[in-house]
Amino acid sequence: MLHYYDPGSQSYEAGKSVLNPDFDFGTPARVSETLVSMSIDGREIAVPEGTSVLRAAALAGINIPKLCASDNLEPFGSCRLCAVEIEGRRGYPASCTTPVSEGMDVTTQTGKLAKLRRNIMELYISDHPLDCLTCPANGDCELQDVAGVVGLREVRYGFDGKNHLDAEIDDSNPYFSFDPSKCIVCSRCVRACEEVQGTFALTIEGRGFDSIVSASQNDPFMDSECVSCGACVQACPTSTLMEKSVIEAGQPTHSVITTCAYCGVGCSFKAEMKGEEVVRMVPYKGGEANHGHSCVKGRFAFGYATHKDRIKEPMIRESINDPWQVVSWDEALAFSARKLKGIQAEFGRESIGGITSSRCTNEETYLVQKLVRTAFGNNNTDTCARVCHSPTGYGLKTTLGESAGTQTFDSVMKADAIVVIGANPTDAHPVFGSLMRRRLRQGAKLVVIDPRQIDVIRTPHADEGLHLPLRPGTNVAMVNAMAHVVVTEGLEDKEFINSRCDTEAYNAWRTFIAEERNSPEAMEEVTGVPAAKVREAARIYAAAENGAIYYGLGVTEHSQGSTMVMGIANLALATGNIGREGGGVNPLRGQNNVQGSCDMGSFPHELPGYQHVSDPEVRERFKAVWGVEIDHEPGLRIPNMFDAAIAGTFKALYVQGEDIAQSDPNTHHVEAALKALDCLIVQDIFLNETAKFAHVLLPGSTFLEKNGTFTNAERRINRVRKVMEPIAGMEDWEVTVALSNALGYKMHYNHPSEIMDEIASLTPSFTGVNYDKLERLGSIQWPCNDEHPNGMPTMHTLDFPIGKGRFAVTEYLASEERASRRFPLLLTTGRILSQYNVGAQTRRTANSDWHEEDLLELHPSDAELRGVKEGDWLGISSRVGHTVLRAKLSTRMLPGVVFTTFHHPGSGANVITTDNSDWATNCPEYKVTAVQVEKVSQPSDWQRNFVDFDKRQQDFAKPAREHSGEAHVSALK
Ligand code: SF4
Ligand code: SF4
Numbered sequence: 001m002l003h004y005y006d007p008g009s010q011s012y013e014a015g016k017s018v019l020n021p022d023f024d025f026g027t028p029a030r031v032s033e034t035l036v037s038m039s040i041d042g043r044e045i046a047v048p049e050g051t052s053v054l055r056a057a058a059l060a061g062i063n064i065p066k067l068c069a070s071d072n073l074e075p076f077g078s079c080r081l082c083a084v085e086i087e088g089r090r091g092y093p094a095s096c097t098t099p100v101s102e103g104m105d106v107t108t109q110t111g112k113l114a115k116l117r118r119n120i121m122e123l124y125i126s127d128h129p130l131d132c133l134t135c136p137a138n139g140d141c142e143l144q145d146v147a148g149v150v151g152l153r154e155v156r157y158g159f160d161g162k163n164h165l166d167a168e169i170d171d172s173n174p175y176f177s178f179d180p181s182k183c184i185v186c187s188r189c190v191r192a193c194e195e196v197q198g199t200f201a202l203t204i205e206g207r208g209f210d211s212i213v214s215a216s217q218n219d220p221f222m223d224s225e226c227v228s229c230g231a232c233v234q235a236c237p238t239s240t241l242m243e244k245s246v247i248e249a250g251q252p253t254h255s256v257i258t259t260c261a262y263c264g265v266g267c268s269f270k271a272e273m274k275g276e277e278v279v280r281m282v283p284y285k286g287g288e289a290n291h292g293h294s295c296v297k298g299r300f301a302f303g304y305a306t307h308k309d310r311i312k313e314p315m316i317r318e319s320i321n322d323p324w325q326v327v328s329w330d331e332a333l334a335f336s337a338r339k340l341k342g343i344q345a346e347f348g349r350e351s352i353g354g355i356t357s358s359r360c361t362n363e364e365t366y367l368v369q370k371l372v373r374t375a376f377g378n379n380n381t382d383t384c385a386r387v388c389h390s391p392t393g394y395g396l397k398t399t400l401g402e403s404a405g406t407q408t409f410d411s412v413m414k415a416d417a418i419v420v421i422g423a424n425p426t427d428a429h430p431v432f433g434s435l436m437r438r439r440l441r442q443g444a445k446l447v448v449i450d451p452r453q454i455d456v457i458r459t460p461h462a463d464e465g466l467h468l469p470l471r472p473g474t475n476v477a478m479v480n481a482m483a484h485v486v487v488t489e490g491l492e493d494k495e496f497i498n499s500r501c502d503t504e505a506y507n508a509w510r511t512f513i514a515e516e517r518n519s520p521e522a523m524e525e526v527t528g529v530p531a532a533k534v535r536e537a538a539r540i541y542a543a544a545e546n547g548a549i550y551y552g553l554g555v556t557e558h559s560q561g562s563t564m565v566m567g568i569a570n571l572a573l574a575t576g577n578i579g580r581e582g583g584g585v586n587p588l589r590g591q592n593n594v595q596g597s598c599d600m601g602s603f604p605h606e607l608p609g610y611q612h613v614s615d616p617e618v619r620e621r622f623k624a625v626w627g628v629e630i631d632h633e634p635g636l637r638i639p640n641m642f643d644a645a646i647a648g649t650f651k652a653l654y655v656q657g658e659d660i661a662q663s664d665p666n667t668h669h670v671e672a673a674l675k676a677l678d679c680l681i682v683q684d685i686f687l688n689e690t691a692k693f694a695h696v697l698l699p700g701s702t703f704l705e706k707n708g709t710f711t712n713a714e715r716r717i718n719r720v721r722k723v724m725e726p727i728a729g730m731e732d733w734e735v736t737v738a739l740s741n742a743l744g745y746k747m748h749y750n751h752p753s754e755i756m757d758e759i760a761s762l763t764p765s766f767t768g769v770n771y772d773k774l775e776r777l778g779s780i781q782w783p784c785n786d787e788h789p790n791g792m793p794t795m796h797t798l799d800f801p802i803g804k805g806r807f808a809v810t811e812y813l814a815s816e817e818r819a820s821r822r823f824p825l826l827l828t829t830g831r832i833l834s835q836y837n838v839g840a841q842t843r844r845t846a847n848s849d850w851h852e853e854d855l856l857e858l859h860p861s862d863a864e865l866r867g868v869k870e871g872d873w874l875g876i877s878s879r880v881g882h883t884v885l886r887a888k889l890s891t892r893m894l895p896g897v898v899f900t901t902f903h904h905p906g907s908g909a910n911v912i913t914t915d916n917s918d919w920a921t922n923c924p925e926y927k928v929t930a931v932q933v934e935k936v937s938q939p940s941d942w943q944r945n946f947v948d949f950d951k952r953q954q955d956f957a958k959p960a961r962e963h964s965g966e967a968h969v970s971a972l973k
């Protein structure tokens with residue numbers, strides 16, 4: 001007997017499957033310790049209890065025809081093509097909906113079954129256009145395949161009867177079309193939207209012959225609840241739902257597996273290609289972070305890579321008031337080196353620095369900080385994590401001993417209570433948001449701590465989450481109040497605390513947290529949330545078998561960001577929710593490689609692997625490999641660089657793949673700093689806002705044009721694979737190598753795998769990582785070393801890197817930024833699904849169809865007070881600046897709180913954010929700005945200047961963009 005152990009059943013267990021991810025086994029794997037033995041076409045097989053006959057047959061190598069079944073969806077049993085004969089049973093049961101039973105004897109191929117299947121196919125085809133040769137799905141159509149498999153040769157009913165062939169095509173979605181004439185009403189799309197995506201945008205309307213797939217209330221897709229995730233398109237076995245890119249370009253000819261470059265979920269995709277053209281991005285079922293799901297960004301918004309705005313050649317200029325000159329790579333690098341060396345000679349070694357990119361690969365980030373520490377000879381390196389998750393690093397390292405999230409994403413499937421704090425998973429981490437919603441539909445409880453009502457609170461077919469709409473800036477008061485309930489109501493996990501936590505630190509914390517001033521009742525005035533609700537939330541979390549906390553920038557981007565991260569860790573330690581599946585402390589990292597850029601030593605005080613520059617042993621190890629002395633003093637953080645630039649002591653900056661002019665707070669201050677620099681070198685794919693202040697613009701490469709790795713929010717190192725040659729001829733890592741060589745510090749690598757080998761040799765948590773292993777395992781969650789040769793999905797299972805978990809006293813201190821008579825509203829910011837961060841990529845795709853401009857959301861009562869109507873222009877003033885946005889009335893926030901996104905540079909969202917920052921890490925307090933709002937009729941001064949400056953800079957770059965690329969003559973020699 002073939003004892004078949006179904007590794008697919010482990011997908012939520014170990015996160016690994018040895019099954020071919022490209023093969024469709026028909027129905028999902030079942031998890032069971034009980035094996036059921038049976039026979040299929042004479043083959044003996046044992047599979048986990050609950051497995052369908054269809055899947056068991058596929059596992060035994062027998063493929064039963066199917067149309068309505070797919071192994072990522074629960075079986076539905078509508079097409080009947082998968083009918084089989086079962087000894088002792090009457091009729092022809094559908095194998096997809098029939099579970100195996102002990103001793104079952106199944107036959108899949110008989111004359112009667114063949115006839116039945118042919119008849120079914122005949123009915124389908126009689127109401128289906130026979131345009132296979134010109135159909136865009138030709139060659140990739142399950143209907144076509146099954147017709148061949150069942151041997152359908154003729155259709156006896158003719159094609160003149162009642163049919164759907166004239167049904168109108170819905171082309172409203174920019175990325176896919178819906179052609180109902182080709183629909184076989186298999187319902188796979190409907191189930192994908194429900195089960196995989198969790199949006200429930202589709203239904204089958206009507207009955208029998210009149211059945212038709214309908215988006216929302218029979219709306220065009222674009223007007224429906226559809227969020228364009230693509231799951232239905234993926235599921236459709238015909239060309240009814242079809243990518244427009246395939247309709248235009250034809251079927252792809254080859255594919256390369258790579259990783260999405262948008263958010264910290266790190267979804268794996270198959271880039272399906274025709275030559276060097278990406279025809280479509282298909283979410284890869286073998287991807288451990290996404291299991292074949294995607295969102296509108298990774299799935300469809302890849303067109304920016306070949307957008308006409310791409311910078312294709314290096315450019316230089318002496319002053320930002322000069323037009324750009326196109327030069328060769330050699331000239332641009334020599335110019336940069338000359339400037340940097342000259343500035344250091346005149347103003348000292350510390351007068352220059354670099355900023356690494358969380359958009360770039362680990363290898364590229366590693367090289368930029370290495371360049372700063374070797375060729376520049378200082379530690380003036382920082383990264384955009386400074387402005388997002390630096391408090392995570394500080395707070396988790398202090399309490400748990402490691403600067404990273406503790407779980408896999410799949411761990412959420414074992415959580416009984418989920419607490420989401422200052423994060424919006426369905427918009428900012430959509431694929432994980434869908435997984436979370438799946439768990440909520442299974443009955444997990446939800447608590448959301450956020451000033452704004454986010455979508456996950458009302459998840460279709462799940463209980464409504466408990467929402468604690470706290471005042472911006474009062475997170476620490478809230479987490480302390482919850483911990484107070486845990487401690488004073490006897491909800492602590494004493495066993496965990498006694499065995500796993502430092503007693504002295506615990507006692508100090510316990511005494512503090514039990515004080516009445518931390519009670520929900522005492523904090524009600526501060527947070528604005530009724531004490532009873534806070535008590536209920538604390539009980540839900542503490543009483544759950546497994547309680548998991550997920551948090552985002554709504555936690556970190558505060559003056560008490562690090563305190564709050566420690567407060568969250570305290571709560572998890574006190575309830576013993578650390579060190580096992582279903583629990584943990586999980587920062588939802590923003591950008592694709594923000595975890596990696598922190599791991600790779602981007603911060604001024606830490607070498608790769610969070611090794612402090614002040615440690616002489618660490619410096620010696622790096623010196624042995626890098627061949628230079630490492631400065632023992634931490635360098636400048638980004639805000640310090642800005643201050644020093646304005647003070648005249650910091651003169652040059654190399655920025656790879658970050659748009660600090662748009663993303664950093666207090667734009668006036670940032671612009672003043674950038675203008676004060678003698679040399680700004682920007683390496684980017686577009687002339688972004690920062691590049692408009694630059695003296696050197698080095699063309700960057702997109703994720704499609706390079707090899708390397710990204711590390712996602714679950715510490716998962718995923719391969720990025722080159723699918724096309726870099727548009728400007730160089731991958732980003734090659735540019736950094738060339739710049740270093742031009743500066744006289746020799747670097748040489750043949751391939752990013754060699755850079756990873758160097759990283760592994762210097763970084764204790766990466767010693768076991770190499771490209772061969774990544775090829776073999778698909779992905780690795782660090783730490784990966786002798787102790788954990790294949791990585792470590794769940795952290796802190798037995799102990800903490802610091803031995804015992806350390807509670808920290810988290811005193812609540814009110815933010816300096818408070819509502820006042822002059823600025824009575826509190827502004828908080830966030831992201832929306834279709835755009836990404838500064839929007840440089842998504843704004844250059846059809847994703848802008850969903851979000852053309854940033855709006856100011858305000859409560860109708862605040863609007864009424866000011867006589868504001870939907871769509872009015874609103875002047876928004878804070879103590880540092882003024883901007884103008886259109887009004888959107890919304891009850892998502894309580895009165896007194898307003899909200900905007902920051903995806904469009906002309907919005908000037910950061911003109912009004914202040915440079916208040918986290919006490920420990922300087923992470924800006926983006927989430928709390930006191931503002932006043934009034935109706936206005938014209939843009940702000942800053943916005944008018946922005947338009948003029950932008951036009952001038954675009955004109956300066958025009959000749960360079962139009963340059964043939966042949967002469968490469970430098971006018972500045
Ligand atoms: S649109 Fe596609 S997936 Fe949906 S019911 Fe029709 S054929 Fe099936
Ligand atoms: S694209 Fe996604 S959200 Fe839209 S209908 Fe299809 S599955 Fe549902």
Ligand code: SF4
Binds near residue numbers: 297
């Ligand atoms: S969830 Fe994030 S990683 Fe996945 S496709 Fe969307 S943007 Fe890309």
Ligand code: FES
Binds near residue numbers: 068077081
């Ligand atoms: S595949 Fe089983 S009924 Fe359609």
